[in-house]
Amino acid sequence: MPTTQPVVLITGASRGIGEAIAHALATIGGYTLALSARSTEALNTLKQTLQAEHPSLTVEVFPCDVALPQSPQALIEAVFKGLGRVDVLINNAGVGGKVGLITEMPDAHLHAMVDLNLKAPMLLSKYALQAMLNQPKLAGRGMGTIININSIAGKTAFPFWAVYDATKAGLKAFADALSEEQRTNGVRVIGIYPGACDTAIWETLDLAADDTPDKTGFLRPAQVAEAVVFALTQPAGTLVSDITLMPTAPAV
């Protein structure tokens, strides 16, 4: 059903940082949420939880594997068709994949990381921007916002994480250029650069047993979500371009 509220599309919304962002935006209110990830079941569970906690919230799910070449365009079109607009794109879906020397990394892992962490947010940005720039402007709002959940790895190269580092540094370069290109259009492009955060991503990494991190000092997903809310809710004329968010405790 079309909405007059800003529509926020969150990728990777089914758990971790994406799920925390969905909770944070539902709590402050005033946004319609479009939740995406591959797992329909997890998205529907989150939708039910959010609606139970926030009865006036409009939230829809858009299951999608954004790493597939045609998916980003299809996802933006589905959100536009279902909710009538796309005002905020939060590129959050990402994978840590295999950690180790490039000489030992299967090519498939390299391709999977580049497809999800770099190509998908670039294509989603392209198609979201086309929607943002051509839809009627909402009163008192800017033309749109793109928020990339990047990583401290986008700014600092960590040994054994070369491919992950490259995807995140590539995303930073893309977003920095896009931000300058879109200033005159009133579209804000924001980078969030968290350090280690306590999510299931660490269970998907191919770490040696003695490298398994102690997550005690890690950031919590809600802390990253708070940074997203801060950046997003600035007045339309204010661009918080970059937030680097590290745990105060030594993490990894």
Ligand SMILES: NC(=O)c1ccc[n+]([C@@H]2O[C@H](COP(=O)([O-])OP(=O)(O)OC[C@H]3O[C@@H](n4cnc5c(N)ncnc54)[C@H](OP(=O)(O)O)[C@@H]3O)[C@@H](O)[C@H]2O)c1
């Ligand atoms: N956790 C950290 O320490 C940390 C630190 C800095 C930056 N980050 C970044 O934060 C972002 C979120 O990470 P997280 O820690 O919250 O990870 P997570 O808990 O593993 O969640 C990843 C999310 O992405 C979705 N996803 C995975 N592959 C997908 C695909 N092909 N298409 C669509 N959705 C997909 C997952 O849902 P489905 O499996 O259902 O698709 C899930 O919702 C990532 O970009 C990551 O690089 C994380």
